[in-house]
Amino acid sequence: MTGIITRTMATTMTKMSIALMLALSTSSVYAAQDNAYHHEAELSFLDSDDGGDGGDGLVNANYRYYFKAVEQADKPYVLADFFHQGSTVAARYSTSSFDDIYELSGQYVFDSNWFVGAKVSRVNFDTGSDSSTIYSANLGYFFTDHSALTLNYSRISESESNTFTSTNYNSERYDSNDVDVFGLTYEHFIPLQSTAGVMLTGAFTYSDQQNTSNASSTSVDDLGQVTNTDSKMYFGHNNYNVAINADWYINNAWSVGAAAEQSYTETDYDISGTTYDNQGNNDRTDTLTGINTRYVWRFADVFSAKFSLDHSYYNGEYDNDSQTSFSIGINARF
Secondary structure (H helix, E strand, O other): OHHHHHHHHHHHHHHHHHHHHHHHHHHOOOOOOOOOEEEEEEEEEEEEOOOOOOOOOEEEEEEEEEEEEEOOOOOOHHHHHHHHOOOEEEEEEEEOOOEEEEEEEEEEEOOOOEEEEEEEEEEEEOOOOOEEEEEEEEEEEEEEOOEEEEEEEEEEEEEEEEEEEOOOEEEEEEEEEEEEEEEEEEEEEEEOOOOOEEEEEEEEEEEEEEEEEEEEEEEEOOOOOEEEEEEEEEEEEEEEEEEEEEEEEOOOOEEEEEEEEEEEEEEEEEEEEOOOEEEEEEEEEEEEEEEEEEEEEOOOOOEEEEEEEEEEEEEOOOOEEEEEEEEEEEEEEO
């Protein structure tokens, strides 16, 4: 497996190097005009060496409309939206071998530099008929043209009940899953004289997840004896996560970055039934670190090609793992 991954990475790096060389050689012949735009559409593909679980990568398509024209000249191309600080509406669709995601979002910016946003996401899992709907809202403030503070909240609340009835057997089951996520993010761009600048992002996230499953059944054997059974499962998770990202923009097209995350999870559980009862709790600490590089090739006034390469290392309470992912996409701004 290691040999396969190594060869795949070598091929990926070769393809990326060729693309970068083409971009650099072409730039001397044709210079794309950094015109202001209202519309942005993007189609991208992401693949990773995620342990050989059979995934075929992820295809992502999104569209965003800006009510005020976005200026993209003299700034990193991927940060044009951050510097824009204007109202938007957006739609997104992504698909993989595991799920399909549909998403609608919007943001409104007041003259006072405060902004509010909302998002709804629908996730359909390919493993069955299960699906989830996620509702999100955010409130934030632009301190300067280069900095913003955002408070986020997301909510998932799902429940399902099933009953079965036959001549000698009856059963009922109720499952619920409730998740609340609170986040605070601060973003700050530092311009530099010799290079474009550095983007710093710090985030704190707290999530509270409650999973409950209650089941009962009644059966009658051939002698007419009645047996009743009951079971209950409860899992509660409190997760605290701190993340820091730094991206150095060597120029407006190329960046290299590093990221670090630390998470702490508290879990309580109660598993009980007619003849058993098991309660307890456990804690765990996990760390994720990563490096990345990204490049935007502006090969036309409207179109750009985007490349990115990420490598992350997971150091968990029970296992360690690393992952490398590569993405390529076409972006249109008009």
